[in-house]
Amino acid sequence: MIKGEYKVIGVMSGTSLDGIDLAYISFKKDSNWQFKILNAETVSYSENWVKNLKNLTGLPTIELDNIDTDYTQYLAKIINQFIDKHNITNIDAVCSHGHTALHQPALGFTKQIGNLPQLSTLIKQTVICDFRVQDVLFGGQGAPLVPIGDQLLFSNYDWCLNLGGFANISSEVDNNRIAFDICPVNIVLNKYVEKLGLSFDNKGQLARSGTLNVQLYNQLNALAFYDETPPKSLGLEWVEKHVLPLINSFNLSTEDSLHTFVKHIAFQIAKIINQTSKASVLATGGGVFNSYLIEEIEQLTTNQIIIPSNRIIEFKEALIFGFLGVLKLRDENNCLKSVTGAIKDHSSGKIFSFNTSQ
Structure with a gap:
């Protein structure tokens, strides 16, 4: 049913494995869409x-299916705890991304675990999920999906940059939204600090203390992906094949590896945002808390990097997946062909309705 206001829970798990982001959001449609994040938290x-989630790409199908079942049950537990903790009673839908296990759109498939129909039964709510699969079937990349939210919720910024497991960006060009993955970020940085027993590089202090390896820096920037034109997207498989072996071949210290890779990230991002001048760049995602990375990007651009409130930084993706679910409920397009390369704009995702008589 088309309504003017919706209350949903957006659920997101990113490739950087920071945890599960949950946001309870109110969306209201007047002349434009308005939103308010009512409650939000990250469950590590x-x-x-x-x-388990680090090692999904090489698993046999039966093992991946078993993990899918276990992860769906785990996700249900986390969602139920969130609902109980915040005494949430008014929910139109729970809109969940799941966790990406496999993403190879060029081969015609993508798989996010945690999107099984039983999720609806376990949490006793309508669930909207599996937002990527239909787009891949339509010949698209199945990613990025956030740009429809950038277009309708954050249109006052020239660029919307997300620094998560990967850096992705979106902008309006000739009345079309364009968006694509730029390069890996936390999916690589976090891997190297793990060697020191850390889960992340606090404010980029370790990277700041390292030195640049020019040869590695140049070889990273020469990777073929960076010369491809959008639409394009990245997955863990690409990182494992092209990035990690290259970095490891240099046998650098952790600090030097981090320093060089941060310089690489900043260069790739600046190359994109410098296509426009005097532009505003909204920066969100966990990478925003890496002060050294933000400084390096700012060194390479005259554009204004805008860092919003912590709630937007941390929960923008959960917010927008909630919004994707609202658009699906309204049977409105939530996936743009100009972004993914699909044959048409479409309303993506599966709806699992919970029957109270179950």
Whole structure:
């Protein structure tokens, strides 16, 4: 049913494995869409789940299916706890991204675990999920999906930059939204600080203390992906094949590896945002808390890097996946062909309705 106001829970798990982001949001449609984040939190993964989720790409199908079942049950537990903790009673839908296990759109498939129909039964709510699969079937990349939210919720910024497991960006060009993945970020940086027993590089202090390896820096920037034209997207498989072996071949200290890779990230991002001058760049995602990375980007651009409130920084993706679900409920396009390369704009995702008589 088309309504003027919706209350949903957006659920997001990113490739950087920071945890599960949950946001309870109110969306209201007047002349434009308005939103308010009512409650939000991140639930960190246990060591066991971090280990399981790191090693999904090479698993046999039956093992991946088993993890999918376990992860769906785990996700249901986390969502139920969030609902109980915040005494949430008015929910139109729970809109969940799941966790990306496989993403190879060029081969015609993508898989996010945690999107099984039983999620609806376990949390006793309507669930909207599996937002990427239909786009891939339509010949698209299945990513990025956030740009429709950038277009309708954050249109006052020239660029919307997300610094998560990967850096992705979106902008309006000739009345079309364009968006694409730029390069890996936390999915690489976090891997190297793990060697020191850390989960992330606090404010980029370790990277700041390192020195640049010019040869590695140049070889990273020469990777073929960076010369491809959008639409394009990245996955863990690409990182494992092209990035990690290259960095490891240099046998650098952790600090030097981090320093060089941060310089690489900043160069790739600046190359994109410098296509326009005097532009405003909204920066969100966990990478925003890496002060050294933000400084390096600012050194390479005259554009204004705008860092919003912590709630927007941390929960923008959960917010927008909630919004994707609202658009799906209204049967309105939530996936743009100009972004993903699909054959048409479409309303993506699966709806699992919970029957109260179940």
